[in-house]
Amino acid sequence: xxxxxxxxxxxxxxxxxxxxxxxxxxxxxxxxxxxxxxxxxxxxxxxxxxxxxxxxxxxxxxxxxxxxxxxxxxxxxxxxxxxxxxxxxxxxxxxxxxxxxxxxxxxxxxxxxxxxxxxxxxxxxxxxxxxxxxxxxxxxxxxxxxxxxxxxxxxxxxxxxxxxxxxxxxxxxxxxxxxxxxxxxxxxxxxxxxxxxxxxxxxxxxxxxxxxxxxxxxxxxxxxxxxxxxxxxxxxxxxxxxxxxxxxxxxxxxxxxxxxxxxxxxxxxxxxxxxxxxxxxxxxxxxxxxxxxxxxxxxxxxxxxxxxxxxxxxxxxxxxxxxxxxxxxxxxxxxxxxxxxxxxxxxxxxxxxxxxxxxxxxxxxxxxxxxxxxxxxxxxxxxxxxxxxxxxxxxxxxxxxxxxxxxxxxxxxxxxxxxxxxxxxxxxxxxxxxxxxxxxxxxxxxxxxxxxxxxxxxxxxxxxxxxxxxxxxxxxxxxxxxxxxxxxxxxxxxxxxxxxxxxxxxxxxxxxxxxxxxxxxxxxxxxxxxxxxxxxxxxxxxxxxxxxxxxxxxxxxxxxxxxxxxxxxxxxxxxxx
Amino acid sequence: xxxxxxxxxxxxxxxxxxxxxxxxxxxxxxxxxxxxxxxxxxxxxxxxxxxxxxxxxxxxxxxxxxxxxxxxxxxxxxxxxxxxxxxxxxxxxxxxxxxxxxxxxxxxxxxxxxxxxxxxxxxxxxxxxxxxxxxxxxxxxxxxxxxxxxxxxxxxxxxxxxxxxxxxxxxxxxxxxxxxxxxxxxxxxxxxxxxxxxxxxxxxxxxxxxxxxxxxxxxxxxxxxxxxxxxxxxxxxxxxxxxxxxxxxxxxxxxxxxxxxxxxxxxxxxxxxxxxxxxxxxxxxxxxxxxxxxxxxxxxxxxxxxxxxxxxxxxxxxxxxxxxxxxxxxxxxxxxxxxxxxxxxxxxxxxxxxxxxxxxxxxxxxxxxx
Numbered sequence: 001x002x003x004x005x006x007x008x009x010x011x012x013x014x015x016x017x018x019x020x021x022x023x024x025x026x027x028x029x030x031x032x033x034x035x036x037x038x039x040x041x042x043x044x045x046x047x048x049x050x051x052x053x054x055x056x057x058x059x060x061x062x063x064x065x066x067x068x069x070x071x072x073x074x075x076x077x078x079x080x081x082x083x084x085x086x087x088x089x090x091x092x093x094x095x096x097x098x099x100x101x102x103x104x105x106x107x108x109x110x111x112x113x114x115x116x117x118x119x120x121x122x123x124x125x126x127x128x129x130x131x132x133x134x135x136x137x138x139x140x141x142x143x144x145x146x147x148x149x150x151x152x153x154x155x156x157x158x159x160x161x162x163x164x165x166x167x168x169x170x171x172x173x174x175x176x177x178x179x180x181x182x183x184x185x186x187x188x189x190x191x192x193x194x195x196x197x198x199x200x201x202x203x204x205x206x207x208x209x210x211x212x213x214x215x216x217x218x219x220x221x222x223x224x225x226x227x228x229x230x231x232x233x234x235x236x237x238x239x240x241x242x243x244x245x246x247x248x249x250x251x252x253x254x255x256x257x258x259x260x261x262x263x264x265x266x267x268x269x270x271x272x273x274x275x276x277x278x279x280x281x282x283x284x285x286x287x288x289x290x291x292x293x294x295x296x297x298x299x300x301x302x303x304x305x306x307x308x309x310x311x312x313x314x315x316x317x318x319x320x321x322x323x324x325x326x327x328x329x330x331x332x333x334x335x336x337x338x339x340x341x342x343x344x345x346x347x348x349x350x351x352x353x354x355x356x357x358x359x360x361x362x363x364x365x366x367x368x369x370x371x372x373x374x375x376x377x378x379x380x381x382x383x384x385x386x387x388x389x390x391x392x393x394x395x396x397x398x399x400x401x402x403x404x405x406x407x408x409x410x411x412x413x414x415x416x417x418x419x420x421x422x423x424x425x426x427x428x429x430x431x432x433x434x435x436x437x438x439x440x441x442x443x444x445x446x447x448x449x450x451x452x453x454x455x456x457x458x459x460x461x462x463x464x465x466x467x468x469x470x471x472x473x474x475x476x477x478x479x480x481x482x483x484x485x486x487x488x489x490x491x492x493x494x495x496x497x498x499x500x501x502x503x504x505x506x507x508x509x510x511x512x513x514x515x516x517x518x519x520x521x522x523x524x525x526x527x528x529x530x531x532x533x534x535x536x537x538x539x540x541x542x543x544x545x546x547x548x549x550x551x552x553x554x555x556x557x558x559x560x561x562x563x564x565x566x567x568x569x570x571x572x573x574x575x576x577x
Numbered sequence: 578x579x580x581x582x583x584x585x586x587x588x589x590x591x592x593x594x595x596x597x598x599x600x601x602x603x604x605x606x607x608x609x610x611x612x613x614x615x616x617x618x619x620x621x622x623x624x625x626x627x628x629x630x631x632x633x634x635x636x637x638x639x640x641x642x643x644x645x646x647x648x649x650x651x652x653x654x655x656x657x658x659x660x661x662x663x664x665x666x667x668x669x670x671x672x673x674x675x676x677x678x679x680x681x682x683x684x685x686x687x688x689x690x691x692x693x694x695x696x697x698x699x700x701x702x703x704x705x706x707x708x709x710x711x712x713x714x715x716x717x718x719x720x721x722x723x724x725x726x727x728x729x730x731x732x733x734x735x736x737x738x739x740x741x742x743x744x745x746x747x748x749x750x751x752x753x754x755x756x757x758x759x760x761x762x763x764x765x766x767x768x769x770x771x772x773x774x775x776x777x778x779x780x781x782x783x784x785x786x787x788x789x790x791x792x793x794x795x796x797x798x799x800x801x802x803x804x805x806x807x808x809x810x811x812x813x814x815x816x817x818x819x820x821x822x823x824x825x826x827x828x829x830x831x832x833x834x835x836x837x838x839x840x841x842x843x844x845x846x847x848x849x850x851x852x853x854x855x856x857x858x859x860x861x862x863x864x865x866x867x868x869x870x871x872x873x874x875x876x877x878x879x880x881x882x883x884x885x886x887x888x889x890x891x892x893x894x895x896x897x898x899x900x901x902x903x904x905x906x907x908x909x910x911x912x913x914x915x916x917x918x919x920x921x922x923x924x925x926x927x928x929x930x931x932x933x934x935x936x937x938x939x940x941x942x943x944x945x946x947x
Contacts, residue, residue: 218903260620260733298904344890346842350658351696356725363719363728386892396893401623401732404893437896445893452895466899497772555773558720561712 071575073507076515080499082522086529087492095485095532096139097540099246100198101125103237104163106170107149107205112230118145118156124238137481138246139535142196162189162198173204173225181217181465188221196535197477199245201237203228212460216244218467220474224460236460248478249450257482261400262448265310265483267552269545270365272358273299274403275316275439277427281376282320285410289372289427291316298436302443305469305476308541309483313360325349328379334391336381336409344384344397347405364552368446369403370439374410381409396438404442406435440470448482449475480537487544488528491521494551501560514554521550620777623734625886627652627662630711632743632752634668639823640814642670643684644742644784644830646692651834652738653696655885656842663714663729665701667743667753677821684826684834686818700727708758715739715766717775733774738782738883742830745785747808748793764794771797778871780848780883784829786811789865801871803852805829806862813861828860842885849876 103121105111122143144157153165167187173180188200202223212226214236222240224233243249250256265271277289289295296314303312326343330336339347348371355369375382384392384407398404408431427435441451449471453464465472471479495518502510524547531540629652631645649664671682671693682693701710713719714729731737744751748760770776781802783791788804795802805812805827814824815831826834836854840846852875855864868875881887 255621261623298901301904341890341892344892345888346656347890348888350656350660350886351653356660358725361725363721363723363725363730384892392892394893394896396896397890398893399623399888399890400621401734402888433901434896437898437900438893440897440900441895442893444897445891451893452897454894466897466903468900468903470897470900494773501769556716556718558713558718560718561709561716 067575073509074512075502075508075510076512078499078502078510078515078518079522080503083492083495083499083518086522086525087496090489090492090529095137095488095529095540097137097481097484097532097537098139098142098196098535100142100144100196101237101241102162102198102200103143103145104200104202105145105147105149105205105233106168106173106202107147108170109149111147111149114145114147114154114156117147117230117234118143121145121234121237124234125241128238128242137485139533163187163200164189170204170206173206173223177215177217177463177465180215180223181219181221184217184221184223185219197537199241199474201240203233203237214240214460214462216240216462216464216472216474218465218472220245220477226460245474246478248448248475249453250448255448256450257448257478259448260486262446263483263486264366264368264401264446265545266365268362268364268549269311270313270362271310272313272315272361272365272367273370273443274355274358274367275314275370276353276355276372277316277318278322278353278371278373279318279320280323280374281378284377285374286320286424287374287410287427288318288424289316289432290429291432294429294432295436298433301468302440302470305471306479308480308538309545315358315360317357319353319355322353322373323349323376324373325351328382334383334385336383337375337379338383338385338391339407340385341387347397348399348402364556366401367403368443370442371403371405372435373405373407375407375413377413380413382407383409394438394441396442398442398445400446404439404446406438406442408435443470447479449478477537480541484528484532484537484541484544487541487548488525488532491525491544491548491551494548494555495521495525498551498555509559511557511559514557514560517550517554517557521547521554524550620733620774621889622736622777622882623889624731625657625661625736625738625883626729626731626776627657627738627740627884628665628714628729629662630665630706630739630741630743632667632706632741632750632758634753636670636673636675637823638668638743639670639682639821640826641742642666642668643682643692643825644827645740646682646697647684647826647830647834648740649697650690650692651837652884654842655837655840655881657884657886659696659698660726661886662698663700663727664698665706665711665714666699666703667706668703675822683818683821684831686816686820686825688820698726704753706753708752708756708762711752711758712762712766716769717773729775731775733777735776736778736780736883737776738780740782740784741791742784742827745783745787745791747787748790750783750785750791758791760791760794763791764796767795767797767800771799778882782833784812784827788812789867792867795867795870798870798872801848801866801868801875803864803866805860805864807865810862828862829855829864832856832859837880837884840880842881842887844881845879847876848878848880848883849874851880 101121103117105117125141125143144155146153146155146163148163148165148169153163155163164187168183172183175183184200184202197220200221202221204223204225205227206225210226212224212228214222214224216222222244224236224240228236248257256262275291275295277287277291279286295316299314303314306312324347326339326346328337328339328343331338353371355371356367358367361367382395384395384397386392394406395408396404396406408427410425411431445451453462467473469476498514498518502508524543528540528543528547531543627648629645629648631641633641645664645666649662652662653659670676671680678688680693681688681691684690684692701714714727717729719728729737741750749757751757767779770779777799779797779800781792781795781800783789783802783804785791785805787806787808787810789807791804792800792802806829813828815826815828816824818825832855833851836846836851852864852866857863
């Protein structure tokens with residue numbers, strides 16, 4: 001300003017706006033200001049300022065969506081509608097598998113007609129069906145009856161009966177049970193078949209003098225031999241079907257298949273069976289076993305049979321210096337050391353038994369421990385005493401969801417005899433195979449079935465055929481059904497919690513992988529449900545296991561963390577300031 | 578946190594921060610509108626887990642480490658195995674250069690008990706003890722490479738004991754002197770655990786200042802919580818060990834241990850007696866417990882339900898007899914002479930088994946115990 005005015009003071013800036021603008025708008029020429037008043041502003045303050053302000057504001061407004069888009073969080077869209085839909089469908093129609101009951105009468109003389117028999121049987125079934133606990137997964141039961149008398153067969157259903165007429169007669173039933181089982185299997189078509197599973201019960205009216213007896217085979221059929229009249233036959237058929245084929249022998253009030261603690265499968269569908277040989281005191285004797293050759297060979301059919309339910313891996317190890325942690329007392333009468341059932345819960349000495357050494361078990365698979373405990377010389381022979389005073393025949397017990405223990409006393413153990421210390425011995429293959437039989441029984445128990453059936457509650461002598469797969473086909477059907485149902489329900493519950501979690505944390509990143517896993521899981525779940533309505537147990541179990549594994553993978557994805565996510569204030573603080 | 582409804586789909590950045598109208602209400606409806614998980618029948622208690630967390634670092638917080646190790650020793654003694662204990666220690670006192678007694682940690686000035694003896698398995702040590710790792714352990718969301726020993730592999734039949742000690746305040750617990758676990762984070766994690774059925778019952782014990790505020794936001798059923806002091810109160814250390822130079826144990830934990838030293842794994846002292854054993858005049862603070870979310874009566878719950886470990890066992894009545902025979906007769910033919918051979922094989926096998934039975938019986942007659 002000093003250059004503008006010569007010896008005049010510059011005008012004060014506190015004057016009115018008009019003057020100020022005149023100061024700003026007029027060019028700084030010394031001649032104009034000296035002496036004169038600056039010319040008043042002719043136009044309203046305006047367009048330039050307006051344009052400047054507007055352009056700044058506009059650029060901000062235009063840039064704002066770009067800014068927000070560049071700082072948005074990536075959320076993969078989850079199909080929550082589909083999840084809610086599936087959940088509603090499952091709640092209104094719980095998954096149930098339709099089954100079929102086919103009764104075959106091998107008669108020599110005349111009797112009631114086919115249609116009336118079918119009606120009576122259907123009535124008998126429907127009253128008993130829903131009484132027992134484990135039958136919740138079975139849906140509609142369709143009943144059909146076939147009568148073979150003389151040379152021909154009549155059937156109650158219009159559709160072709162699977163029974164091959166004339167292949168078997170009542171006289172065949174006197175042959176050995178295993179043989180007759182296979183004959184029946186071939187007479188009923190010989191394949192397992194797709195679609196709805198049909199259970200067949202054959203009544204062979206043949207009086208072989210041994211009285212009435214029932215034999216339940218290892219496929220999907222059973223038969224009754226002996227002189228039975230029709231009413232008795234019908235009630236027997238109903239009993240066998242409901243009690244065993246539908247319920248697996250679980251009585252009312254017992255816990256068995258279907259309850260959570262009898263489904264020892266990891267959430268990713270894997271199970272590791274870990275077999276351990278425990279030498280309590282290697283100073284006395286050291287045992288080894290040939291598990292690699294014998295055990296794995298024998299267990300292969302079992303692993304195959306359980307494949308739809310779980311992917312099973314088998315491992316084995318030998319451990320030393322593993323004493324038990326409960327106390328046993330010596331009983332001279334029984335000739336050994338005795339453990340009572342009250343000591344058993346404290347038997348597993350987790351401090352010294354380092355059982356969990358599996359390398360193939362991933363984070364979410366389940367490990368079941370099968371332990372052979374070899375007592376030391378001090379406590380050998382070690383017996384398990386039942387509450388009624390009897391000694392246990394197997395010396396074995398299980399803990400649900402953990403595994404099983406067998407106490408094996410080395411042959412010829414006696415406290416008095418002096419033995420060379422630490423002699424290395426091999427468990428004989430016969431002993432090993434017998435221990436494996438106990439382990440198979442325990443595996444059945446862990447999955448909710450009985451290790452072996454005693455014919456309780458049936459009026460007639462019942463025999464159960466034993467399968468090399470460890471489970472009869474009808475037992476496998478039960479397992480598939482229960483696991484399919486439970487996995488399906490658990491999968492849907494997981495997806496629902498995931499969906500509500502994602503919705504409740506709007507600023508949480510949802511990765512693409514999670515969205516993909518949810519979609520695949522929904523697909524598998526729908527497939528499982530469709531197969532369930534068709535009655536196909538094994539593929540439904542496979543899809544349901546897969547659906548659950550994917551849902552759990554999505555829910556437990558490490559990128560979802562429940563730390564409170566950045567609030568709006570946080571967002572402003574980072575990007576705006 | 579104030580958010581409007583988040584529409585699933587491509588995010589609408591402009592909408593969300595303009596519609597800040599329904600803050601907490603919407604959040605609440607969403608978290609409570611989560612449909613209940615498919616109601617499973619009441620699970621049976623079949624295993625126990627313990628998560629023991631020490632969150633303080635530095636030598637002068639020796640007592641927090643000693644607290645945690647004392648609880649570790651107690652639960653191991655009462656039966657919980659290492660594979661079901663997650664032990665998180667934020668610093669190393671036993672091998673600290675200032676420790677006069679290397680590799681030894683004491684919780685009493687009489688030095689009678691070395692807590693760091695043999696057989697201590699620390700799962701998370703040093704800088705691995707962070708809020709994030711702690712919440713990952715609780716919710717189960719680990720990276721796939723994390724080994725099984727560092728995971729909480731509980732299921733719907735598990736009882737979990739969660740013990741936390743360190744420095745805390747109103748609604749927070751300090752981790753490693755640079756971050757905090759807030760009470761609503763803990764409540765959130767517990768809610769997630771309950772939804773995934775990761776526990777049947779949970780007992781939370783907190784030994785910090787103003788401990789009771791840490792579990793004030795919990796809402797999941799089946800949770801029982803006890804803290805060493807209430808809001809506005811401090812928790813105090815028990816005594817100073819002049820040899821080591823720092824306080825070696827806190828009052829609340831000291832009295833808890835005094836209670837447990839009298840027990841062994843067969844005892845059935847109840848939780849009620851444990852909670853009633855805390856005397857405010859001895860603790861110099863009020864031990865406050867919260868049982869509104871817990872259905873069972875405290876005098877019916879034995880302490881071994883949380884602090885010990887009892888396995889549920891079922892006797893195996895019989896083996897799956899006949900399995901071997903069935904396996905040997907692998908491919909039976911429907912008709913033919915092979916059937917007869919197979920039958921003979923089976924008969925031999927069963928005869929062999931009955932022979933073994935007899936020899937077993939005869940051996941037992943010979944083995945005499947002196």
